[in-house]
Amino acid sequence: MLPDRPTASVEARLDACLDLIATEDHRWNAMLALNPRARMAAREADAARGRRTPAGSLHGMVLAIKDNIDISGMATSSGCLALEAAMPLTNATVIDRLIAAGAIIVGKTNLSEFSFEVRSRSSLGGDVLSPFFPATTAGGSSGGSGVAVARGFATAAIGTDTGGSVRVPAACNGLVGLRPAHGILPLDGVAPLAPSTDTIGPIARTVEDARRIYLAMGGRIAGGESREPPRIGVLRAAFGTDPRVIAACERALRKLADGGAEIVDPFVIPDIAQLLAGPHIVDVEFAAAFGAYLARNFVTGTAPQSLAALLEGGRFLPEYRPVILNRLSRDVEEARAVLAAHRRLTDTLVRAMAERRLDGLFHPTLRVIPEGLGNPSVGWAPELAPRTGWPAISVPAGAQSCPVGVELLAPTGREQMLFDLARIIEQA
Incomplete structure (x- = not known):
């Protein structure tokens, strides 16, 4: 498939991904937005290669990003209609690192709204459907990221994982999904679900691609190859x-x-x-963490300033109202x-x-x-x-x-x- 051909120009690989999105994604609902800066970044990558400028470890790799991770100039919606215009103040740190490594971001992917479930359904993008079983969920909550890789919309993708949200869609789509150890990668600029267990990681076609992306994001791998039979x-x-x-x-x-x-x-x-x-950590931590995120993360006037304000506006999946109300009522001391x-x-x-x-x-x-x-x-x-x-x-x-x-x-x-x-x- 052209997006993976190392001899093709970066712009040609990007174009192949964009063509597939344009012709296919109405069937799967994997993408929520395209990156308006992608083509310029691809051309700059090709020009750098022409100048024989040292390339980053992900030079020209086309990535899709779950839409709960901040990219400057693009809304971070968490799949929610209330946040469809929510403009982050800056890039998430992991995005800066991926760009510095040479990755080209094609766009933002659909997800389970607020990352609440292990399917991927949102008020903004609908259900992400499996390309293997089209009447079936693609898994969640990073389902759009999984389908984007499975269908060639990107070479790899980034998702978040609090209880399985990278690994589940990877499994459902025949892909590799890595959940790094908690605390290894920075989570600033990433919408929180439960900070005590939130992580961010790659979904890729190969173990080697997952490893490369993990390292580019700032991951650590101790020691060399395993010596003793594990x-x-x-x-x-x-x-x-x-x-x-x-x-x-x-x-x-x-x-x-x-x-x-x-x-x-x-x-x-x-x-x-x-x-x-016993209680799940998401039930206890979500409301306080997400409320603080709304208050500090976005350009003023582009997003509700609190979870209560979001709830009052009603622009989210209606079945989540009792879930959010319950989580707002929890004592953080739990x-x-x-x-x-x-x-x-x-x-x-x-x-x-x-x-x-x-x-x-x-x-x-x-x-x-x-x-x-x-x-x-x-x-x-x-x-x-x-x-x-x-x-x-x-x-x-x-x-x-x-x-x-x-x-x-x-x-x-x-x-x-x-x-x-x-x-x-x-x-x-």
């Missing part, structure tokens, strides 16, 4: 019952074993149901108890993994293949990464006509191992 625990209880998901997991596990990993199957997390019980529960989960996981001498964990990204436009039942396993703060990567493992993602999770500092194991699965 021991990977299999969360068999998280597999669900769909035979397509189970078959994909078994294929990936065989590939890992053939690649030298030691597979510990099953691995059981003691008292996991109790450790995951966060202490929720975060203490996260620490208990992490401590339990660390002890249990040490007893089995495990380096990482394996499970399907989703235990189901999504059907229809509702929220897919992803299961409890994708919550392990946000609640521990550890990095995780979702890698395609299903048949080409039926995407299934499998996830690898490891403690912070084991990113190189995650990339090494993800490459083994990718080669299948």
